[in-house]
Amino acid sequence: MEKNIGEIKHLCTGCGICAGMCKHIEIYDDAFGFYRPKVKNSCVECGKCVSVCPSITPYREEDIPFCKDSRLGYDFNTGYYIACYDGYVESNRRNCASGGMCSELLISLLKYQQVDAVYCAVSNDDAHKFYVCGRLTTEEEIRRNARSAYYPIEISEALKSIRNRDEKIAIVCLPCQAKALRLAMKQDLKLRHNIKYIIGLVCGGLPGKAMVEYIAKTKKIEIDEIKKITFREKDDEIRCNNCQLKMYDEDGILKVTSRYHGESFGFAYFNKLFYSESCWVCDDVFAEYADVVFGDAWYKENIPNTLGTSICITRNAELDELICEMGENIHRVDVAKVVEAQRNVSVVGKKKHLSAGFARIYRKKGFSVSNRLEEKLGLKDKIKCQLYLLFFNYNKNLWMDYRMGNISFNTLDQKYHRSVKMKKRIHL
Numbered sequence: 001m002e003k004n005i006g007e008i009k010h011l012c013t014g015c016g017i018c019a020g021m022c023k024h025i026e027i028y029d030d031a032f033g034f035y036r037p038k039v040k041n042s043c044v045e046c047g048k049c050v051s052v053c054p055s056i057t058p059y060r061e062e063d064i065p066f067c068k069d070s071r072l073g074y075d076f077n078t079g080y081y082i083a084c085y086d087g088y089v090e091s092n093r094r095n096c097a098s099g100g101m102c103s104e105l106l107i108s109l110l111k112y113q114q115v116d117a118v119y120c121a122v123s124n125d126d127a128h129k130f131y132v133c134g135r136l137t138t139e140e141e142i143r144r145n146a147r148s149a150y151y152p153i154e155i156s157e158a159l160k161s162i163r164n165r166d167e168k169i170a171i172v173c174l175p176c177q178a179k180a181l182r183l184a185m186k187q188d189l190k191l192r193h194n195i196k197y198i199i200g201l202v203c204g205g206l207p208g209k210a211m212v213e214y215i216a217k218t219k220k221i222e223i224d225e226i227k228k229i230t231f232r233e234k235d236d237e238i239r240c241n242n243c244q245l246k247m248y249d250e251d252g253i254l255k256v257t258s259r260y261h262g263e264s265f266g267f268a269y270f271n272k273l274f275y276s277e278s279c280w281v282c283d284d285v286f287a288e289y290a291d292v293v294f295g296d297a298w299y300k301e302n303i304p305n306t307l308g309t310s311i312c313i314t315r316n317a318e319l320d321e322l323i324c325e326m327g328e329n330i331h332r333v334d335v336a337k338v339v340e341a342q343r344n345v346s347v348v349g350k351k352k353h354l355s356a357g358f359a360r361i362y363r364k365k366g367f368s369v370s371n372r373l374e375e376k377l378g379l380k381d382k383i384k385c386q387l388y389l390l391f392f393n394y395n396k397n398l399w400m401d402y403r404m405g406n407i408s409f410n411t412l413d414q415k416y417h418r419s420v421k422m423k424k425r426i427h428l
C-alpha cells in the first residue's frame with residue numbers, strides 16, 4: 001500500500017484535512033484556485049494522510065457513529081435520518097442563503113451553551129482567499145457570516161485550532177469535508193472530544209477561485225481590486241433561485257453584480273467551467289457523515305419567491321430537538337420531499353446515478369475513487385458521461401492557455417461560449 005497521498009492517483013477535494021493531521025504536508029493553490037496538498041520530503045510514510053482522505057477512503061458504515069442507532073431511518077438518496085424539515089426563520093431569512101435555518105441552529109447552540117464556538121465560512125479581505133474556515137463565538141458574528149460561500153475553503157488551520165483549544169465546537173462544512181472530519185476524529189482523540197457537531201451543507205459541486213476571477217474579468221475588473229465577495233445577497237425584485245454574486249472594493253463600493261440567470265455567474269457555475277474534478281465522482285448529496293444537513297427547498301412552488309426556504313435532515317437527537325423549537329415556520333416533511341428539492345435541480349440525478357459513470361471512467365484511468373454506487377448506467381448515460389468530461393477538459397485547457405498567456409481573455413470567453421453552445425446543441 002502507498003504510504004502518502006502524493007503517491008496515490010486520486011481526485012483531491014481540497015478539504016485540507018490531510019495537512020491538518022500531518023506537519024509534513026503543506027497546502028498550495030492550483031491554477032483553478034483549488035487547494036492541493038504537497039507532501040514534503042520529510043514525510044515519514046505513516047499513511048495517516050491516506051486514511052483521512054475522503055476521495056480515497058471508501059464509504060464505510062463503521063465511520064459514521066449514528067448509523068448504529070436503530071431508531072434512524074435510511075434512504076438511498078439521503079443516507080440516515082431522524083427527521084426531515086423545511087421552512088425558514090423570519091428574522092434571518094433576508095440575510096441568509098435560504099431560509100436561515102442553519103444560522104439559527106448555530107445561534108441556538110451558542111445560546112444554550114451546547115458549544116463554545118462555531119467554525120464556518122468567514123469572509124476574509126484577501127483577493128486570493130475571500131473565505132476561510134473561521135472560529136465564531138457570538139450571535140452577531142454568526143449573522144454577519146451567514147449565506148453560502150461557493151468558494152474553496154480548506155480546513156487544515158481550523159483543525160489545528162480545534163485541537164489546540166479545550167472547548168466544544170460545531171463545524172459547518174461540505175459533504176466531502178464532513179467525511180474527512182469523521183475519518184480524522186476516528187484517529188485523533190482530541191478532535192473526537194472537541195468536535196461535538198458536524199453540520200453539513202447539501203452540495204451540488206464546488207467551483208475553484210478562478211470562477212470569481214473570470215466573472216470579474218467579464219466586467220473588466222481585476223480580482224485584485226476586490227476586497228469582499230458575497231454569493232447570495234437577496235433583493236426584493238430578484239427570485240430566490242436567481243442567486244447573485246456581488247463584489248466590493250476596499251471602500252465597500254459595489255463593483256460587480258452577476259446573477260445565475262443570463263449572466264456570467266450562472267454561465268460559469270451551471271456549465272461547470274471551474275468545477276472541482278472531484279465533484280464528478282461524488283455520490284453524497286446530503287452530507288451523509290454530518291449530524292445535520294441544510295439545503296435549499298428548490299420546490300417548484302417556491303421559485304417565484306424572493307426569499308428562500310431551507311430544507312434540513314437531522315441525524316442527532318439533540319439537534320433535532322433544537323430544530324423543532326425554531327418556530328412555527330419550520331415544518332416536518334417526508335424524506336421524499338427533501339429529495340424532490342434536490343432532484344428538481346438535477347443534483348440527485350448527477351450524484352446518485354451519473355457519478356457511477358464518471359467513477360468508472362476515472363477508475364479506468366487508474367484513479368482511486370471512493371464512489372460507492374453500483375454502476376447501472378445504460379449506453380446513453382455512459383456516452384453522456386464521456387461527453388461531459390470531454391467538454392470539461394476542453395474548457396479546463398482553455399483556462400490553462402489563458403493563464404499561460406497563450407490566448408487573450410476575449411478569446412477565452414468566446415471559446416467558452418462556443419463550447420457551451422455546442423454542449424446545448426447536443427442536449428448535455
Ligand SMILES: Cc1cc2nc3c(=O)[nH]c(=O)nc-3n(C[C@H](O)[C@H](O)[C@H](O)COP(=O)(O)OP(=O)(O)OC[C@H]3O[C@@H](n4cnc5c(N)ncnc54)[C@H](O)[C@@H]3O)c2cc1C
Pocket residue numbers: 092095096097098099100101102103104106120121122145146147148149150151153172173174201202203204205206207294295296297298310311342345347
Ligand atoms: C459549494 C456549495 C454548494 C451548494 N450546493 C447546494 C445545492 O446544490 N443544493 C442545495 O440545496 N444547497 C446547496 N448548498 C447549500 C445552500 O447554499 C445553503 O447553504 C443552505 O441551503 C443553507 O441555507 P441557510 O439559509 O439555512 O443557511 P445560512 O443561515 O445562510 O447559514 C449558512 C452557514 O453555512 C456557512 N457556510 C457557507 N458556505 C460554506 C462553506 N463553503 N464551507 C463552510 N461553511 C459554509 C456560513 O458561514 C453559515 O454559517 C451549497 C452550498 C455550498 C457552499
